[in-house]
């Protein structure tokens with residue numbers, strides 16, 4: 001399953017490469033064929049924002065309610081890691097790539 005490059009229209013982006021393109025605020029990764037840079041679009045940006053906020057809320061909630069160091073670690077670190085992993089997997093398989101706006 002390859003993703004379409006917004007510049008040349010060819011299916012050149014593997015899920016692994018697409019996930020590493022980053023969001024709209026990043027520099028992005030060059031297309032293997034035409035060499036122009038691409039990033040993940042608005043839906044990805046919105047999802048990452050929601051995930052980060054949810055992770056942050058869980059971490060703050062956990063900070064006030066934890067009973068043991070193990071519980072603190074689980075509730076304080078796990079939401080953050082999960083948010084990163086879910087966001088990464090989403091970028092791998094869903095959402096279109098768009099042209100990078102930011103200059104190198």
Ligand SMILES: [Zn+2]
Pocket residue numbers: 005006007008009010012031032033034035036
């Ligand atoms: Zn291309």
